[in-house]
Every structure is written in structure tokens, then in C-alpha cells.
Amino acid sequence: MNVTKFSMPQNLNELSTHERILRRTSEIIERNRQLTALNMIASSVSQSLNFNEILTTAIEHVLHLMEFEAGWIALLDRDCQCLLLNASQGLSEHATRLIERLNPDEAFIGTVARTGQPLIGEIPISSGDRVAEQFRREGFSFCVVIPLKAKGKTLGIMGLCCRRLRLVDRNSSDFLSSVGDVIGVAIENATLYRNIAQLAEQLKQQSDQLRASEHKYRSLIENAKDAVILIQDGRIQYANQSAADISGYTLDELYRLDDVLALLREQDREPMRQQCERLLQGGDAPTFDIVARRKDGQEVSLEVRGSLIEYNGQPAVQYIIRDVTEQKILREQVVRSEKMAALGQLISGVAHELNNPLTVMIGYSELLSMEKNLTGSVRQGLEVIQEAARRAGKIVQNLLTFARQHKAAHVSVNINELIERTVALREYELNVNDIEVVKELAPDLPQTVADPHQLQQVFLNLIMNAEQAMLEAHGRGRLMLRTRLKPPSPGTRSSSNPLIEITVADDGPGIPPENLHRIFEPFFTTKPVGKGTGLGLSVSHTIIQSHGGHIYVQSEPRRGATFIIELPIVQESVEQGEPKIELPPKRAASPKDVLIIDDEPGILNLLRQIVQDEGHHPETATSGAHALEKLRKKEYDLIFCDIKMPHMDGQELYREIKARNGALARKIIFVTGDVVSPQTREFLKQSNSRFLEKPFINEEVIRIIRNALADDS
Ligand SMILES: Nc1ncnc2c1ncn2[C@@H]1O[C@H](COP(=O)(O)OP(=O)(O)OP(=O)(O)O)[C@@H](O)[C@H]1O
Numbered sequence: 001m002n003v004t005k006f007s008m009p010q011n012l013n014e015l016s017t018h019e020r021i022l023r024r025t026s027e028i029i030e031r032n033r034q035l036t037a038l039n040m041i042a043s044s045v046s047q048s049l050n051f052n053e054i055l056t057t058a059i060e061h062v063l064h065l066m067e068f069e070a071g072w073i074a075l076l077d078r079d080c081q082c083l084l085l086n087a088s089q090g091l092s093e094h095a096t097r098l099i100e101r102l103n104p105d106e107a108f109i110g111t112v113a114r115t116g117q118p119l120i121g122e123i124p125i126s127s128g129d130r131v132a133e134q135f136r137r138e139g140f141s142f143c144v145v146i147p148l149k150a151k152g153k154t155l156g157i158m159g160l161c162c163r164r165l166r167l168v169d170r171n172s173s174d175f176l177s178s179v180g181d182v183i184g185v186a187i188e189n190a191t192l193y194r195n196i197a198q199l200a201e202q203l204k205q206q207s208d209q210l211r212a213s214e215h216k217y218r219s220l221i222e223n224a225k226d227a228v229i230l231i232q233d234g235r236i237q238y239a240n241q242s243a244a245d246i247s248g249y250t251l252d253e254l255y256r257l258d259d260v261l262a263l264l265r266e267q268d269r270e271p272m273r274q275q276c277e278r279l280l281q282g283g284d285a286p287t288f289d290i291v292a293r294r295k296d297g298q299e300v301s302l303e304v305r306g307s308l309i310e311y312n313g314q315p316a317v318q319y320i321i322r323d324v325t326e327q328k329i330l331r332e333q334v335v336r337s338e339k340m341a342a343l344g345q346l347i348s349g350v351a352h353e354l355n356n357p358l359t360v361m362i363g364y365s366e367l368l369s370m371e372k373n374l375t376g377s378v379r380q381g382l383e384v385i386q387e388a389a390r391r392a393g394k395i396v397q398n399l400l401t402f403a404r405q406h407k408a409a410h411v412s413v414n415i416n417e418l419i420e421r422t423v424a425l426r427e428y429e430l431n432v433n434d435i436e437v438v439k440e441l442a443p444d445l446p447q448t449v450a451d452p453h454q455l456q457q458v459f460l461n462l463i464m465n466a467e468q469a470m471l472e473a474h475g476r477g478r479l480m481l482r483t484r485l486k487p488p489s490p491g492t493r494s495s496s497n498p499l500i501e502i503t504v505a506d507d508g509p510g511i512p513p514e515n516l517h518r519i520f521e522p523f524f525t526t527k528p529v530g531k532g533t534g535l536g537l538s539v540s541h542t543i544i545q546s547h548g549g550h551i552y553v554q555s556e557p558r559r560g561a562t563f564i565i566e567l568p569i570v571q572e573s574v575e576q577g578e579p580k581i582e583l584p585p586k587r588a589a590s591p592k593d594v595l596i597i598d599d600e601p602g603i604l605n606l607l608r609q610i611v612q613d614e615g616h617h618p619e620t621a622t623s624g625a626h627a628l629e630k631l632r633k634k635e636y637d638l639i640f641c642d643i644k645m646p647h648m649d650g651q652e653l654y655r656e657i658k659a660r661n662g663a664l665a666r667k668i669i670f671v672t673g674d675v676v677s678p679q680t681r682e683f684l685k686q687s688n689s690r691f692l693e694k695p696f697i698n699e700e701v702i703r704i705i706r707n708a709l710a711d712d713s
């Protein structure tokens with residue numbers, strides 16, 4: 001490269017003393033000026049930490065001081081390994097563009113960046129160097145390019161150009177090197193500052209993000225439906241509002257608890273403590289279920305998930321707790337109702353099968369006992385058979401009630417009155433057994449639509465259970481019967497409408513916790529064989545449920561049992577009660593023709609016997625087709641017809657008869673063991689027919705014959 005090295009000063013010895021003094025003086029002045037300028041550059045560039053400001057100021061000062069016409073500063077970029085222009089003054093737009101981004105190998109000025117050595121001299125002519133050529137084109141002939149250094153490292157270059165050749169002595173050269181160092185240091189400081197500022201900005205962003213995510217996390221936890229608590233050393237260090245809502249304690253009360261395990265049921269404390277311990281030792285603890293006691297004493301089922309965290313530098317356990325009480329109740333209800341439906345079907349089938357033989361047993365033993373010349377022991381035996389068969393019949397009825405799947409027939413009833421009547425039924429036994437009855441019956445209780453017989457059966461079951469339990473426990477007792485209008489309690493599990501609440505409480509032995517979930521199951525009994533069938537409560541449950549109500553129990557061992565029934569208040573009568581069978585005046589004056597249709601020979605023969613004993617002429621048919629044949633040939637005054645028969649059942653036969661002779665259809669008395677099935681009930685209601693319910697006693701058959709014939713005459 002054609003560069004003129006700077007010229008050395010002339011030999012001082014050749015000058016006169018005066019000239020030497022003058023020259024020294026001017027050198028000192030120049031040196032002074034340079035030092036002042038350097039000082040100024042140093043102070044102005046160090047005043048700013050802004051890159052562009054530093055570099056522009058530096059260029060301005062140097063151009064002014066050195067009387068150059070153009071100047072620029074380009075810094076080395078480590079990423080692209082090139083010189084990037086940062087500040088310039090006095091250069092054309094074209095020249096500026098050329099040096100905007102420069103590979104140090106491409107142009108003559110680049111050597112300074114590579115070698116770290118200054119370049120002072122003429123700008124090369126026709127060197128093929130585009131930068132040099134452009135500078136020349138713009139009339140520049142001389143240039144000074146110095147490295148900008150800090151700690152011995154070249155950070156960039158500063159170039160100065162002028163249109164005439166210049167003499168640059170050693171002083172000026174040293175001065176320019178110093179300027180390069182000063183700017184280098186300022187650049188380094190600014191770079192450091194810039195890095196620190198970037199770091200600070202990053203830190204700020206991170207801490208903003210952290211704060212935002214902490215805020216989000218906190219508000220998530222604070223507003224979570226699940227309870228979140230943090231436990232350290234057995235104490236609650238943090239709890240959210242849901243923890244207070246679920247436990248019924250205020251947050252303050254929770255924080256003041258000495259031992260958080262005290263909130264749990266006794267049997268759950270040890271497992272919970274062990275789980276906590278396992279977590280603290282870094283072990284795994286699966287989600288588990290516990291029961292806690294609210295401040296108001298109510299128990300709540302909780303699903304608890306724990307995890308180990310650090311709190312205030314110490315290990316702590318964070319629990320997320322979900323109240324699953326409602327879920328659990330629903331789940332149990334679903335399981336229970338599925339179980340009940342399956343059981344119901346089974347029971348219903350068995351009960352129907354039992355009905356026919358029972359009816360025959362009751363009927364024939366009654367018929368036999370009417371024989372005049374029976375010995376005492378035979379008569380006694382027959383009575384025992386009758387009694388046993390009736391008891392079995394009652395059980396079948398209970399089973400059918402339990403298995404029923406339709407809504408009961410309802411009329412408007414006064415619950416207080418029903419309770420009074422039920423107590424009256426048991427008055428004698430209660431008195432004899434020294435059981436005090438305390439009644440608290442709300443006088444303002446509204447009427448509700450219900451099935452009075454069924455409700456009475458429920459009350460009777462509860463009272464008899466209480467009686468038996470108290471007697472067995474301490475030979476006496478105190479029975480409490482309470483009714484009240486329960487106001488709606490919005491937001492709770494209870495209904496949002498007022499309810500009638502009936503409480504039957506005793507001071508007997510109570511029900512052990514392990515039995516509490518089973519007592520409503522059919523056939524669950526703790527009583528000896530012959531004393532209890534385990535149907536009382538399941539039947540009661542079915543009845544209350546069919547009324548749209550709930551029945552539940554509260555009991556603790558040795559503290560008695562309290563059964564609570566909640567019934568909805570239904571205002572309108574949805575159905576009239578069954579028409580009552582009036583006692584007939586007397587047996588019909590003349591014998592009548594009675595057709596008995598049943599596929600079951602036992603029932604057929606029994607009815608025939610009763611009809612005959614009543615003085616009429618019975619005839620029998622064992623199927624629908626057989627009956628129709630007989631009906632074609634003869635007119636009958638009364639027809640007994642079984643509903644459930646193979647091929648043509650009672651309902652079909654009725655339709656056939658009705659189509660032929662409407663008046664005859666009204667003479668049919670249906671015999672059924674199936675009054676609990678919705679279809680049968682619907683059919684009986686629609687056809688407005690009389691019916692005899694199996695198992696029946698002979699008196700009922702006689703009564704229904706007399707009634708039918710009396711109506712007909
Ligand atoms: N008041 C009570 N006190 C203590 N235990 C009771 C009480 N009521 C019911 N139980 C328990 O619940 C069980 C089931 O009662 P449920 O009325 O269904 O059948 P049961 O009384 O055994 O027989 P059934 O009522 O069919 O004659 C009883 O055997 C008894 O263990």
C-alpha cells in the first residue's frame with residue numbers, strides 16, 4: 001500500500017538559540033493545547049455512557065483540534081468480524097455507505113483494525129481499493145487512522161481525512177494515540193454499561209415476570225375452590241379462603257390451631273400424620289380420603305393431595321383438599337339405587353311366586369277351620385298355619401312395597417295426625433314397656449299430599465325399631481317425636497323449598513358406625529331370626545323416596561339413634577285414594593252363576609270353595625280361551641279373573657269381553673298379586689274394576705262378592 005510515513009522533525013542543533021527557544025515555546029504551547037484538548041475529549045466522552053453521543057463528540061473534538069475535514073469511527077463487531085460505522089462527519093453519502101460495514105481485509109483502513117497500528121499518510125491512488133478511490137474522488141489526499149484500544153485490545157478505528165498533505169509530527173502522533181486510548185476506554189465503559197443496563201433490564205423483566213406469575217399463582221390459590229393449606233411443624237402456615245369455608249373456622253382460628261390433625265376424625269389422624277411424615281422424608285403419597293369435622297360438628301368427606309415444598313427455607317407440606325361430601329353422597333345414592341333396582345326385580349318375582357301358595361294356605365286353612373266336627377288340636381293346628389301364612393303374607397307385602405317403582409297413591413294428609421294415630425296404635429306396648437313418649441309436633445305444619453297408609457307404615461317401623469332397641473338396651477326408654485317446618489337453606493345441600501321434617505329419636509344403644517351404611521339395605525338386621533327380617537328400614541326408605549323425600553340417620557354408639565325424614569310439601573292432591581269397600585248388607589238372596597278364571601289350580605279351587613260356601617254356583621276356566629268359550633254359551637252374574645295368565649292374560653280377556661258385552665265386563669273382579677306394578681295399577685284404574693289382592697283372606701272374597709252383587713241388583 002502506498003502510504004507516506006509521517007516526517008521526523010528537523011535537527012534542532014542546526015537552529016539558533018533564539019529560534020530554538022521559539023520552537024520549544026511553540027511546541028510547549030502545542031503540547032499544552034493537545035493536552036487540554038485530550039483532557040476535554042476525555043471529560044466529554046466520559047460524561048456520557050451513550051455510544052453514539054461519545055463517538056460523535058469525539059469526532060467533533062478531534063476534527064476541530066487537528067483541523068481535518070472529515071472523520072469517522074467504526075467499531076469491530078465480534079459477531080460479524082467486520083467494522084461497523086458508528087459516527088461520521090464530513091463524508092459524502094456514498095463514502096459513508098461504503099464504510100458502513102467493512103471487512104477489515106477489504107480496505108486500506110482495515111489494516112489498523114487488524115494490526116492495531118496507526119496509519120498516517122497519503123491515501124493510496126489507483127490501488128483497486130474502493131474506499132481509497134472514493135476518498136480520492138471526493139478530493140481527500142491525506143488520512144490518519146488510529147486504533148481505538150482498551151486494555152491492549154483494538155475495539156475499532158477512528159479515521160481522519162483532509163484534502164491536503166499534512167505534516168504529522170511525533171507529538172501529534174502520540175496525541176492521536178492517546179485520543180484513541182481515551183475513546184477506547186470510553187467505549188469500553190459504555191459497552192460495560194450497556195451490558196450492565198441490558199442485564200439490569202433482563203433482571204427487571206425476569207422479576208416482573210416473577211412478580212406477575214407469583215400474583216397469578218397467589219390469586220389462583222386464593223380463589224381456588226379447593227382448600228390449600230401449608231403445614232410446617234404441625235401448624236398451618238398458610239390457608240386460603242376455601243380452607244376456612246370447608247372447615248367452618250375463620251382463617252385466624254386456623255392459624256391459631258396448635259395441631260391441625262385435631263380437625264380430623266380420630267381414626268383419620270394417625271394415617272394423616274404418617275402420610276405427612278412420608279412426604280417430609282421425600283416419599284410419595286397418593287391422594288387419599290379422610291373425614292374432617294367442621295367447627296359446627298358436621299362431618300365432611302375430603303380428598304387430600306399432599307406435596308413437599310420449601311417454605312422459609314424449611315421443608316413443609318402443601319395440601320390441596322377437595323370437599324367430596326356431596327359427590328360421595330351422590331355416588332352412594334347411585335350405587336344404592338342400582339343395587340335396589342336389581343334387588344327390587346328379584347324380590348318382586350319371588351314375592352309373586354310366593355303369593356299364590358300363601359293365598360291357598362290361608363284360604364284352605366280358613367275353610368277347614370269352619371268344619372264343625374274338628375278336634376281341638378286340629379283346630380289349633382289350623383290356626384297356627386293361618387297365623388304363619390298371614391305373617392308370611394305380610395312379609396311378601398313388605399317385599400312388594402320395597403320393590404315398587406312407581407309413585408304411591410297420594411291424598412292430602414296431616415302428618416301430625418298420622419303420627420298421633422301411629423303412636424296410638426302402639427300405646428299399649430309403649431306403656432307396658434315403660435317408654436315415655438315426648439311429642440313436639442309443630443302446630444303450623446302444612447298438609448301435604450302423600451299416601452297415609454305408607455307413611456304410617458314408615459312411622460310404625462321407626463317407632464318399633466326404637467322400642468326394640470331401647471328395651472333391649474335398658475328395659476325402658478324415652479322416645480322423642482318431633483315435626484317442624486324446615487325453612488329452605490339456599491347454598492346448602494338441602495332443598496331450596498321449605499320441607500316437613502319428622503324426627504324419631506330414641507335413647508337406646510345407637511347404631512355402631514360400621515352398621516350405619518347398611519341399615520337401609522334390605523334384609524340387613526342385627527336381630528335374631530324370627531324377630532327381624534331387616535325390611536323395616538328398606539321399605540321405609542323406598543316409601544319416603546317414592547314421596548320425593550329423604551330419610552337419614554344420625555347416631556353415635558350409646559347415645560341413641562335419630563331418624564330424620566324430610567318430605568316435600570305438595571299442595572295438590574294428585575290422585576284420589578282407593579275406593580273403600582263397604583261392608584255388604586248380607587249374602588245374596590238367590591244363588592248366582594260365578595265364573596272363576598285362573599291358571600293356578602290352588603287358587604281356582606279355593607275360590608270355587610268360597611263361592612260355593614257362599615251359596616252360589618261356581619264354574620271354572622283355566623285359561624282366557626277356555627273362559628271365552630264358556631261365556632259364549634252362558635251368562636254369568638260374576639266373573640273372577642286372574643290378571644297374570646299365560647297366552648291370554650286378564651287385561652286381554654277384559655278387552656275381549658268388553659268388546660262383546662260391556663255390561664258383562666263390569667261384572668269382572670280381578671285377582672292379582674301385582675297391584676304394585678304401575679301397569680297393573682293403571683289398568684285397574686282405567687277399567688274401574690274391582691280387584692282382590694293376593695294373598696287374601698276368605699272374608700275379603702265374601703265381602704267383594706256381596707258388594708258386587710249388591711251393586712248389580
Ligand atoms: N332405633 C334404632 N336403634 C338401634 N339400631 C337400630 C334402630 N333402628 C334400626 N336399627 C338397626 O337397623 C337394623 C335394620 O332395621 P330394620 O327395621 O330395617 O330391620 P329390623 O328391625 O331388623 O327387622 P324388621 O323391621 O324387618 O322387623 C336393625 O336390625 C338394627 O340393627
Ligand SMILES: [Mg+2]
Pocket residue numbers: 461464465532535536537
Ligand atoms: Mg324394624
